Amino acid sequence: MALVLVVWQVLVWAKVTDSYKLPAPSAVWDEVSEAWRQGTFLEYIWTSVSRGLLGFLMALVIGTPLGLLVARVKFVRAAIGPILSGLQSLPSVAWVPPAVLWLGLNDSMMYAVILLGAVPSIANGLVSGVDQVPPLYLRAGRTLGATGLRGTWHIVIPAALPGYLAGLKQGWAFSWRSLMAAEIIASSPDLGIGLGQLLENGRTANSMSMVFLAILLILIVGIAIDLLIFSPLERRVLRSRGLLVTH
Amino acid sequence: MATALAKAADATTSVEYAARIEHVSKSFTTPAGRQLVLDDITLDVAPGEFVTLLGASGCGKSTLLNLVAGLDQPSAGGISTDGRPALMFQEHALFPWLTAGKNIELALKLRGVAKAERRTKAEELLALVRLEGAYGKRVHELSGGMRQRVALARALAQDSKLLLMDEPFAALDAITRDVLHDELTRIWRETSVSVLFVTHNVREAVRLAERVVLLSSRPGRIAHEWTVDIPQPRRIEDSAVAELSVEITEQLRGEIRRHGQH
Ligand SMILES: Nc1ncnc2c1ncn2[C@@H]1O[C@H](COP(=O)(O)OP(=O)(O)OP(=O)(O)O)[C@@H](O)[C@H]1O
Ligand SMILES: [Mg+2]
Numbered sequence: 045m046a047l048v049l050v051v052w053q054v055l056v057w058a059k060v061t062d063s064y065k066l067p068a069p070s071a072v073w074d075e076v077s078e079a080w081r082q083g084t085f086l087e088y089i090w091t092s093v094s095r096g097l098l099g100f101l102m103a104l105v106i107g108t109p110l111g112l113l114v115a116r117v118k119f120v121r122a123a124i125g126p127i128l129s130g131l132q133s134l135p136s137v138a139w140v141p142p143a144v145l146w147l148g149l150n151d152s153m154m155y156a157v158i159l160l161g162a163v164p165s166i167a168n169g170l171v172s173g174v175d176q177v178p179p180l181y182l183r184a185g186r187t188l189g190a191t192g193l194r195g196t197w198h199i200v201i202p203a204a205l206p207g208y209l210a211g212l213k214q215g216w217a218f219s220w221r222s223l224m225a226a227e228i229i230a231s232s233p234d235l236g237i238g239l240g241q242l243l244e245n246g247r248t249a250n251s252m253s254m255v256f257l258a259i260l261l262i263l264i265v266g267i268a269i270d271l272l273i274f275s276p277l278e279r280r281v282l283r284s285r286g287l288l289v290t291h
Numbered sequence: 292m293a294t295a296l297a298k299a300a301d302a303t304t305s306v307e308y309a310a311r312i313e314h315v316s317k318s319f320t321t322p323a324g325r326q327l328v329l330d331d332i333t334l335d336v337a338p339g340e341f342v343t344l345l346g347a348s349g350c351g352k353s354t355l356l357n358l359v360a361g362l363d364q365p366s367a368g369g370i371s372t373d374g375r376p377a378l379m380f381q382e383h384a385l386f387p388w389l390t391a392g393k394n395i396e397l398a399l400k401l402r403g404v405a406k407a408e409r410r411t412k413a414e415e416l417l418a419l420v421r422l423e424g425a426y427g428k429r430v431h432e433l434s435g436g437m438r439q440r441v442a443l444a445r446a447l448a449q450d451s452k453l454l455l456m457d458e459p460f461a462a463l464d465a466i467t468r469d470v471l472h473d474e475l476t477r478i479w480r481e482t483s484v485s486v487l488f489v490t491h492n493v494r495e496a497v498r499l500a501e502r503v504v505l506l507s508s509r510p511g512r513i514a515h516e517w518t519v520d521i522p523q524p525r526r527i528e529d530s531a532v533a534e535l536s537v538e539i540t541e542q543l544r545g546e547i548r549r550h551g552q553h
Contacts, residue, residue, distance in 0.1 A: 180380065180382060180384050181384070181386060183362055183380075183384075184378075184380065184384040184386070186361075186362060187360055187361075187362070187375075187376075187377065187378040187449075188397065188398050188401050188445075188449065189375065189401040189402060189449075190397075190401055194401065198397060198401070199386070202386070202388040202389075203386070203388065205388065284388070284429060285387040285388060285429070285430075285431065286387065286429060286430070286431025286432070287387075
C-alpha cells in the first residue's frame with residue numbers, strides 16, 4: 045500500500061503525463077474529504093455495499109438449492125449442469141443491456157445482473173464440493189443409515205462445505221463485479237449514487253481524481269468484505285478439520 | 292467356548308443366524324473383461340459368533356464384506372442379515388467435521404435414540420473403548436489407534452446384531468493392536484454381538500476367532516475352515532495360537548502358490 049503511494053507520487057512529480065490524466069494522491073485525498081464533509085462519502089459506499097450484499101444473499105438462497113439439485117439429481121445435472129458452467133464464463137456485464145431492456149433502469153435490474161453473475165458460481169462451487177466428497181464418507185454414512193435426504197443433510201452438505209465456501213467467495217467477487225458493471229452502464233438519477241455511478245460521474249465531469257477515488261473504493265470494499273467475512277469463515281472450517289497448517 | 296454357547300442360547304431371536312450368505316458370486320466388469328472375484332460363497336455367522344475371514348490380498352474379502360453390508364449387490368446368490376449390520380472400514384472413516392463424541396452421536400441419532408440420551412450413551416461408548424475424555428476432540432487431533440477406537444465405538448453405537456470389520460487394525464503397531472484385540476474380545480464377550488472380521492494376519496485371526504474361514508484367490512472361494520477352541524482370554528503369543536497359526540499359514544501358502552501365478 046505504502047509502496048503504491050510512493051510510486052504514484054513519484055510518477056506525478058516526474059510529470060509522466062498531464063495532471064488531469066494522473067491526479068496526485070493529495071487531489072484524490074481532497075476528493076475524499078470533500079465527499080466526507082458533504083456526508084455523501086459513506087452514502088456512496090453504503091448504496092453499493094447494501095445492494096451487493098443483498099444481491100449476494102439472494103444469489104445464495106437461489107444458488108444453494110440449485111447446486112444441490114444439480115449435484116444430486118442425474119437428469120437435472122444433464123439438463124442444466126452445462127448451462128451453469130457455461131454461464132460462469134460469460135462476463136456478467138453482458139447481462140446489463142438485456143436486464144435494462146427487460147426490467148428498466150431500477151434496482152431490480154441491478155439485482156438481476158448480480159444474480160446472473162453470482163448464482164452460477166455459488167451453484168458450481170457446491171456441485172464441485174459435492175463431487176469431491178470422498179466416497180468413503182458416503183459409504184460410511186450409508187452403513188449408519190444416512191440415506192436419501194438424511195444422507196444429504198448429515199453427510200453430503202457438511203462434507204462439501206469447503207468447496208461450497210470457495211464457491212461463496214467467488215460468488216461474492218462475481219456479485220461485486222456484476223454490480224459495478226451495472227452501476228457504471230446504467231446510471232439514472234433515481235437510482236442513488238453508488239460507487240459505479242461515482243466512477244461514471246467522474247468520467248462525465250472529467251474529474252480524474254473522482255474516478256481514482258471510485259476505483260480505489262471499489263477495490264477496497266471488494267477486498268474488505270472478502271477479508272472480513274469469507275476468509276475467516278473458510279479458515280475456521282478448514283482449521284476445525286485439520287486441513288489448515290498453522291504455524 | 293462355554294461363554295459362546297451360553298451367548299448363542301441367550302439370543303432369543305426368531306432368526307438362527309446373524310448373517311446368511313448363500314451361493315454368492317460377484318464379478319466386476321473391467322476394461323479387460325468380466326472378472327469373477329467371488330465364486331459360490333456359502334457361509335453362516337451364528338448369533339454371537341466371532342468369525343474371521345482370512346485370505347491373501349486381492350482375494351475378495353472387502354468385496355464380500357461390502358456385499359454383506361449392503362453397499363453392493365451380489366451378481367448371484369443371496370445374503371440375509373438380522374437387521375442392518377455395522378461396518379468398520381479399514382480406514383477409520385470418521386467424519387472430520389464432527390468431534391469424536393458427535394461422530395458417535397450421529398450414529399445414535401440415525402438409529403433413533405432420543406436427543407436427551409445421546410450424550411450419556413456416547414460417553415459410555417467412549418469409556419467402553421477406553422477413551423474417556425476424548426468426547427470433544429476433533430478427528431485430526433486423535434492418534435491412529437484412538438481413531439480406530441472411536442470408529443469401533445461408532446460402529447457399536449449402531450447396536451447392530453452383526454459387526455463387520457475390514458482389517459480395522461492393519462495400520463497399527465503391534466502393541467496398540469494387541470491392546471485393541473483385548474478390548475474387542477472383552478466387548479464381544481460382554482455384548483451379544485456377532486462379528487465377521489476380515490484380516491490377512493493369521494495370528495490375529497486365530498487370536499480373535501471362534502472360527503477361521505480361509506478364502507482362496509482368483510476367484511475367491513471358501514478353501515478351508517477351522518474351529519478355534521483355545522479358551523479366551525487368549526494372547527497372541529500363546530503357544531496354542533502359534534501352533535494353529537502355523538497350520539493355517541501352511542494352507543494359506545498353498546493357496547497363494549496355487550493361485551498366485553498370473
Ligand atoms: N469396483 C471394482 N471394480 C473392479 N474390480 C474390483 C472392484 N472392487 C474390487 N475389485 C477387484 O476385486 C478383487 C478383490 O478385491 P478386494 O478389495 O475385495 O480384495 P481384498 O481381499 O479385500 O484385498 P486386501 O486384503 O488387499 O484388502 C481385486 O482383484 C480387485 O481388483
Ligand atoms: Mg480389503
